[in-house]
Amino acid sequence: MAAAGINKNIEIWIIEDNVSYRRTLLGLIERTKGMSCSQVFSSCEEAINKFEDADAPEIILLDIGLPGMSGIQGIEKFKTLSPQTHILILTVYDDNDNVFEALCAGASGYLLKDSSPEKIIESIKEVLAGGAPMNMKIAHKVLEIFTRFKPKKNDYGLTEREKEILQQMVAGLTKQQIAEKLFLSFHTVNTHLKNIYNKLHVNTRSGAVSKVYKENLL
Amino acid sequence: MAAAGINKNIEIWIIEDNVSYRRTLLGLIERTKGMSCSQVFSSCEEAINKFEDADAPEIILLDIGLPGMSGIQGIEKFKTLSPQTHILILTVYDDNDNVFEALCAGASGYLLKDSSPEKIIESIKEVLAGGAPMNMKIAHKVLEIFTRFKPKKNDYGLTEREKEILQQMVAGLTKQQIAEKLFLSFHTVNTHLKNIYNKLHVNTRSGAVSKVYKENLL
DNA sequence: AACCAAATACCACGAACGCGTGATTGATAC
């Protein structure tokens, strides 16, 4: 596995539009034994062009927020052009969508830009060793995403009627509208709502709706 | 919760049927400063019983291949009994199914038994810091699982600021609370909220929150 | 320099909400 590091340098490309950060990365790579950065780009498009007359690198350090084609789109393109190339995301975005999309698209790791230089070097090695380096924060998000795939049946002891009312609330209806739709008195809906709040340990509509989705109730 | 490490030891339970490995773990924990293992079990059932007359621990080190109830089932049970308890899987199984199920069920981390003692201690700390420690191998499998999914994405031209405010609303905060949290005037939040409603074509908090989840905004 | 979108801030009003406290009925359980 580490064979590459013995005879020749690990070939790395950098795609990063921020000039100073790009320079920082380049410096870091170049002064690390066993690694070398032959190409730097500020957009995916440029890198894609280079694939024609240059050998594919072993690693691409890739930003997500890029001018033109986004890093996410880039991943897919690079993976088609050179499936064996590992792509290590290095970005400021840590929202669930970007993380999810990047990993779905085939990224081999996901780091945030506040990672220390040592962490970055270490992660590159980890990728080559078949790992999947991630920030603590990112790893946590990954698990969060996982738990969403598993329908929890944590009822909180909600009654059928309460669930019914919760559904209407999730749909965005007001208490009065719910009452009309379910042929109830406004006061009844009010009471149910209070009980729901108690059971779910929330005290706002948004909190309740949020809990419904997060924990897959109903 | 993070204050726990300052004044008292991190409370850890071990559930592991292999006597010698259990002893190894126990020894490791007990000789680590700031951690203490008050309970060891060889099955989930025993641990579940103890939940009644003992305080829930901060961490459970959990094996998967157990007599009786499997570790996977155990996770769900423990998470119901004590949602704030972190469960760290420590097992020999590294097949996709077990990994996937465990993480779906709510495990906070997944280590293989060949992990070094230092790695285990480090992982416990990482879990408490909100991370999700995984072996290189496991992390790689997690990414593999991810590549099997491929969803959509949507945006209603929401501003970054608007998304930020939407996030707080999803968390169940009131306008006033959001204003305080983001160091804004109440009126500003109000304005943003109006714009958000317009963009999402809703006119209630619940409707907005609902849309966020249904269409995977943020 | 002109322009524009985004972020910020303010006001006022009627509608809706959250919450405490209460009651009545009917079914199920012990």
Place this chain on the structure above:
DNA sequence: GTATCAATCACGCGTTCGTGGTATTTGGTT
């Protein structure tokens, strides 16, 4: 046979929301 609990309905109080406005500042385009 009485205890429990879901479901229904009721009132009032103070708070928050949704919506109609207006307006300033700022950063980026043109």
